[in-house]
Amino acid sequence: MEQAVEHPEVGKEELASVTQIILGMIKTSKGLRIYLPNNPVLIGFISDLGTKMAFHLARYGELTLDVEQFTLRYQGALVYENKDPKESMASRLHADGIRTLFFDQGVEPAEIVAFLGVVGFERPSSDDDVVTQLWERNLQHIGYLTEDDFTDPYLLGEAEGADQQRDALERIRQELAQQLPPPPRMIPKHLLMLSAQEEAWLRKAVDFEGRCNGLDDVIGILAAIVGEVQEPELFADFTAILGNLTVSLVVAGDIPHALKLARFLDRLQKLPTTAPEQRQQLAAALAGILSDATVEVLKVALDSAEAGIDYVQLKELLLILGIPSLRAICELLGRVEKLKVRKLIVEVLVELGREKPAVFEPFLSDPRWYLVRNVVLILSLIGTPAALKMILGLISHREPRIRREVLGFLERTSDAKAKTYLLKYLRDESSALRIKALQVLTRERLSFALKPVMALAGGEDFQERPLEEKKEIFLALGELGQESVLPMLREQLLKRYWFQKGNEKESVQLAVLGLGRIRSRAALELLEEARGQKKGGEVRTMLDQAIASHAARKRNRGGTR
CATH class of the missing domain: 1.25.40 (Serine Threonine Protein Phosphatase 5, Tetratricopeptide repeat)
Incomplete structure (x- = not known):
């Protein structure tokens, strides 16, 4: 869509108003292809277009557009041009014989959407032409003239020149307005006779359809394909698609749908009928959900007050990802700032490492003291002898805040043998830690x-x-x-x-x-x-x-x- 070409007979503001309407039609027609009817973006396009159309009609009166092969003109001024036949709205109208369009005051957004639903798409060859489809929709405030109307000698008379042609168009419209509307289609009575039970079911079905999320349908379709496909290559391809979709959902902060997909992949992986090679592919898809990129985006979402993330679902998702994603989960713990989220991640890591706390050993040498401190807390909550041994190895850590965390563990533990390690703090370089150790020894x-x-x-x-x-x-x-x-x-x-x-x-x-x-x-x-x-x-x-x-x-x- 290029800027409208000015015409000396049309005011700039009027021409700009028409141009904005045409741009709105283009955006809305593209939105009709991409989005579901209940999508907020599409609803916004339709509302904006309806507002612009109503404003123009109220200020300037009827909107008339002349249709040429690839262009639309308003009072001679070029307001639309697209020479791609597959994309050109003007080309579709012109090819089916329409030469003039009229938009009258009172036109509703629903009429404009119905109009764009016909002219905004390239129709399959089996469909009726544009004129037939517009006639079937009986749009009360949107009219058109075809090439045949211009060749009717009774209507046109001897019209010559631009002024005479406009007069002729007006006579044509008046003539068409006097014609009776097409008779309504008769519907057989038996098709309307619904029982009360059938009507109630139909209302529920319509309500359910209106609340249905298109993403659920996509997930259901993909899951059905992966669950039934037998060919190794197809299984690998669709498993990768599910994994990538889950990553996108996590990045978008859509934890409920991400959890739904992760559950499916996890259950399919654990089925005894799943082949070993398929289990490996499913495990790889689950392990790839959390990466440095997704962790950073998820961290921002978790720290946001407006995120509205369900922490119960987040915990289940992290538990499903499990040990293969341990590094990424620990990384998330090291980055997230909200205390409630850190507590949740600690609970997840305690559960994951309870049987094998050695999985946390690589993180004890991390340069970020706060991450090491959190791992010490996790090991202390696990509380097994193996976890205790890992903690005691940090008594001489160079970072006093980590030594303080270990001292806190020694204070809380009921292990009599572990208590003897408090004596090491009597020679600590930090006076505050020496005092704390003395207080614990005295109190107990x-x-x-x-x-x-x-x-x-x-x-x-x-x-x-x-x-x-x-x-x-x-x-x-x-x-x-x-x-x-x-x-x-x-x-x-x-x-x-x-x-x-x-x-x-x-x-x-x-x-x-x-x-x-x-x-x-x-x-x-x-x-x-x-x-x-x-x-x-x-x-x-x-x-x-x-x-x-x-x-x-x-x-x-x-x-x-």
Whole structure:
């Protein structure tokens, strides 16, 4: 469709309006070939064309188009040209003798669609000609004149020149308008006599047909072919078609239809009657659904708030794809950002790797720490000895966030042997992880940690440690050692710093923390002994508070008993 050629007798706006109508007809006729009747794109084309036509007719009156072999003209101005006979709307009209078209006010979009359904397609040679088909449709607001009308001497008279020809056309139209419409076709009565049951069934069938998705029909047809075909080459071709269609559906975010196809391929693969070679082809089709390209597109769809993806169906789809797609599923886990989706993928991977956690080993050396962290979580949820062994190998990982994830696993696990690995964190380069490990050892009263903790308290580097870490060390000493560490705490409590009052205060503070965890009278006596030696200041106040707190705990325990 080229830009309309201007004509001196036609205004630019009027000519532009006609041009837009012609363009709308071209788009709509192509849409009728491509889309189903309920497709939103086609519905949009039809609505837009109807609006433009109604606007033009309301503003300029009747739309008349002269038909030539490959062109359409409006008041002499060229508005359409296509010299391809198979594609040219003008060629189809001209070949069947139509020379003029009329569109009157009140024309409905349904009439325009019916008109384009006749002239917008190349008709099979067995079909009736355009004139016959237009006559059968009885379009009330769309008229035409044929070549025979122009040669009728009664209607044309002696018309000569453009003005006379237009007058002649008007007389022709008036003459045709006065003719009676063709009689309605008579339908035999027995064809209309439906029972109430038949009518109800017919209504249900029409309703079902209206709601039917064309994609379901395509899937059903392809599945039927693959399920019945015996020739190896045809089976391979149609299996590949199903695989490619599933990929396209995943990329489009259409998980329900992708799941439907994946189910079919998976079930067919597991049938005992399926030949080994066919099983391999089906497995290859399933394995090819998730790739780097589809993972990236799926990631965007999953992170989108408007995606509306059914997570139950997504989980089933990922489980069907299974171990052959494990790398792609882990890659998806590493890319997706939405927490709910990550949780779903973790659940899928736990289920896939429960029997053989070694499948995750290649991902433990991935440079993306967050992916490794997620794999650690997956292995911890699997919880088998083999999974535990893989996790423990990451205690010395260079990334502290991964070491923290392993520490979290050691905190959660009920495996007594695994708990001993907490001691490795007492020498971790991260103070935060050392403190966390001390807290876990103290809370769970793991007595095997007493000697390593005592070594920390007596180490040469103790004074260089952060104060918070020193406090956790002495809390662990008191909780784990009880009365066995009283001599060590007494030395810490009564040690004098003649010229370093700040160090003395810290030493007393640490000893008091340890004594506060010892559940015996000896701890209270030691505090009272120290109070007798400390004459005043912050240290004396600290001891008074510790004694009062110790006495209160003793009363509470007595009241409980």
